[in-house]
Amino acid sequence: DADVTQTPRNRITKTGKRIMLECSQTKGHDRMYWYRQDPGLGLRLIYYSFDVKDINKGEISDGYSVSRQAQAKFSLSLESAIPNQTALYFCATSDLFSYEQYFGPGTRLTVT
Amino acid sequence: DAKTTQPNSMESNEEEPVHLPCNHSTISGTDYIHWYRQLPSQGPEYVIHGLTSNVNNRMASLAIAEDRKSSTLILHRATLRDAAVYYCILGPYNFNKFYFGSGTKLNVKP
Numbered sequence: 001d002a003d004v005t006q007t008p009r010n011r012i013t014k015t016g017k018r019i020m021l022e023c024s025q026t027k028g029h030d031r032m033y034w035y036r037q038d039p040g041l042g043l044r045l046i047y048y049s050f051d052v053k054d055i056n057k058g059e060i061s062d063g064y065s066v067s068r069q070a071q072a073k074f075s076l077s078l079e080s081a082i083p084n085q086t087a088l089y090f091c092a093t094s095d096l097f098s099y100e101q102y103f104g105p106g107t108r109l110t111v112t
Numbered sequence: 113d114a115k116t117t118q119p120n121s122m123e124s125n126e127e128e129p130v131h132l133p134c135n136h137s138t139i140s141g142t143d144y145i146h147w148y149r150q151l152p153s154q155g156p157e158y159v160i161h162g163l164t165s166n167v168n169n170r171m172a173s174l175a176i177a178e179d180r181k182s183s184t185l186i187l188h189r190a191t192l193r194d195a196a197v198y199y200c201i202l203g204p205y206n207f208n209k210f211y212f213g214s215g216t217k218l219n220v221k222p
Binding site for chain 2: 004033035040041042043044045059090092099100101102103104105106
């Protein structure tokens with residue numbers, strides 16, 4: 001089983017709809033991250049959480065919110081989706097004592 | 113925020129060494145140099161990281177210039193599986209400012 005899982009893997013939604021992307025990890029890491037990737041570009045950090053009670057905005061947090069339900073779960077919400085939020089979304093985790101981030105397989109989101 | 117400059121694309125022959133350059137002239141003293149790669153249709157994966165000294169691991173080597181304003185990722189024998197986008201990233205140890213940039217797309221020819 002994968003260490004970092006994301007659901008759904010693909011989602012098409014309409015403008016104005018609320019949508020939640022979920023991330024779960026079995027690595028026991030305290031730190032979790034949400035990134036988005038646009039075609040031909042690198043990843044940009046949306047939000048990150050260093051533990052269950054710690055949530056921080058990243059480079060591009062406007063239009064997004066997150067929830068850290070447990071150490072293993074970190075959800076990303078789009079309260080009112082808009083077309084320019086169409087992108088590939090990645091969740092990642094890391095351990096306090098490691099320099100390595102572990103990424104999930106990604107969620108492809110299309111907003112029409 | 114410190115940024116990196118990488119060539120958009122590079123090409124290599126299978127089983128030959130590959131040197132992927134990265135310029136980071138505004139690097140701060142506390143920035144680590146991280147390299148990740150993204151295989152097609154996958155999330156990024158860690159390759160290597162360093163601060164000042166050259167580093168080796170089972171995947172690659174990282175050569176860091178003495179002034180730290182540039183670095184080179186070295187794949188000693190490229191395989192077809194190494195075809196990916198390689199990202200050179202500057203950031204602190206805790207990843208709270210981790211800017212991927214657009215990376216270098218490596219094509220490996222058989």
